[in-house]
Amino acid sequence: xxxxxxxxPADSARLLVLAxxxxxxxxxxxxxxxxxxxxxxxxxxxxxxxAYMAAxxxxxxxxxxxxxxxxxxxxxxxxxxRGETDAVPVIGGKSFGGxxxxxxxxxxxxxxxxxxxxxxxxxxxxxxxxxxxxxxxxAELAAPTxxxxxxxxxxxxxxxxxxxxxxxxxxxxxxxxxxxxxxxRKASGxxxxxxxxxxxxxxxxxx
Numbered sequence: 384x385x386x387x388x389x390x391x392p393a394d395s396a397r398l399l400v401l402a403x404x405x406x407x408x409x410x411x412x413x414x415x416x417x418x419x420x421x422x423x424x425x426x427x428x429x430x431x432x433x434a435y436m437a438a439x440x441x442x443x444x445x446x447x448x449x450x451x452x453x454x455x456x457x458x459x460x461x462x463x464x465r466g467e468t469d470a471v472p473v474i475g476g477k478s479f480g481g482x483x484x485x486x487x488x489x490x491x492x493x494x495x496x497x498x499x500x501x502x503x504x505x506x507x508x509x510x511x512x513x514x515x516x517x518x519x520x521x522a523e524l525a526a527p528t529x530x531x532x533x534x535x536x537x538x539x540x541x542x543x544x545x546x547x548x549x550x551x552x553x554x555x556x557x558x559x560x561x562x563x564x565x566x567x568r569k570a571s572g573x574x575x576x577x578x579x580x581x582x583x584x585x586x587x588x589x590x
Contacts (some may be wrong), residue, residue, distance in 0.1 A: 385460050386437070388430040391422030398404055398470040398503060398590050400428045400460060404481025405447045410434055413564055414477060415505065420583035428590050429472070431460050450483045455537050461496055472589045475501030478538075478563065482517060485524070492526035498582075499527035501586055504563050507539030507547065516547070524550040529589040531582040533561025556585035 388409055399421060403409045409430040419426045431539050433453045435445040457474070464472055474484045481502030488500040508515050528550070534541040534557050541557055550556075558578040560571035565582055567573040 385456075386461060387463075388418075389392045389427070390418040390429040390430070392425060392446040393427065395425055395427040396470050397425060398429065398464070398468060398472040399586070399590050400429050400464065400474045400476075400484075401501075401503075402457060402476035403430070403432060403436060404477040404504075405476070405479035407430060407561060408440070409452055412535070413435045415585065416579060417477075420491075420579060424587035426587060427428055427470070429460075429464065433457075448478070448484060450479065453483055456486055457487055458491075461491060467494065471496070471501045473497060475503065476550060478502045478506050481530075485528070486520060488523060488528070489520075492579060497526065497588065500524075500529070501589060502530045503582065503586075504530070504565065505530045505532060505535060505539060505576050506563075507544060510537055513543060518547050518549070519553075521553060522550055522551050526552060527589070528553040529585060530555045531565065531585060532556070532557065533558045533563060533565045533567075533578075535560060536563045538563055554589070558582060562581045 399548060409432045421428050433456050438445050471481055472548040475481050476484050484500055507517055533557055558565040560567035560572045561578050565578045566575045
């Protein structure tokens, strides 16, 4: 059984599963802030960690795995939740976690196990390698999908994403001047809290 970190109203029928980014745990400051905002909007959030990240809590240093290597771990969490709640969850995650969720979204959606997908800062390509796109499966995605993306995300900026072929099932909510964490520059006139709240509003409307 995977340990789940719960946030939000226990009686909510709206359930969102979130996996973490490649280098930050499920209880990182960013994840804590986003989960709290979503909880305030009536969404029950279940966070979990992939085995490599959980091992780091025990002092075992493991390298970041390829997304393909942890697909079954995400599938197992969905199955675990099916035994704990009647709610049909929306799945997703921050960066790496959202990418993993996107790779199993259609199989789970077609089977009726999930209601959709949320990606918080999708890594459309590796850092500094814009030619190595991670978008092939996104062109055919059928699951209702929301991607919350910073306009100047170094792994998929607004200008870059405009040139990608994405499924009509995907909606992109842009954070003004946001980076990969949706954080804007001070000179932009936008605030980090403002961007996080707007992203949470978009997620709440999607879940």
